[in-house]
């Protein structure tokens with residue numbers, strides 16, 4: 001997989017909390033994020049469920065829209081869903097305790113990469129700014145020049161984790177079409193169990 005850097009300039013997080021408090025940003029979760037959260041919450045599945053929501057993907061979205069989603073939606077008996085972090089009523093991430101993230105060392109992949117995002121094409125990955133980040137993230141333009149090799153490392157890690165996640169979801173979706181659709185809760189358990197079986201390590 002080749003990496004193409006399409007963004008240049010400087011970035012340094014200003015700890016503004018913007019990305020954690022914006023109503024326009026939803027944090028969706030990979031199987032590994034789910035495991036890390038479970039671990040952070042002392043391996044309590046009910047507690048984990050209280051921090052997670054299942055964002056519904058509308059059934060009438062066309063297949064092009066679905067393809068644009070980084071994480072494959074999960075076909076469950078509760079609807080087509082993407083697991084993500086809950087937000088409080090004021091749209092603030094449930095883990096944002098002003099002035100910072102309360103799970104910083106276990107924060108999801110999407111948070112680790114922000115304000116960068118990656119787009120996968122057939123045999124290469126492009127780095128881009130996350131949606132609206134250039135308008136809203138105060139860290140862009142500050143600090144040191146963006147380091148190409150660390151961005152490339154993040155892109156390749158992202159590629160491996162997302163690929164693995166989507167393969168697990170594909171199996172859940174095949175089962176939903178040919179056998180019994182799992183509930184959203186059961187699908188979360190499958191993703192968690194998968195991460196536990198892969199020894200809590202990112203796939204290589």
Ligand code: SF4
Nearest residue numbers: 020093095096101111
């Ligand atoms: S998990 Fe942490 S870094 Fe990610 S949105 Fe929530 S508070 Fe912010």
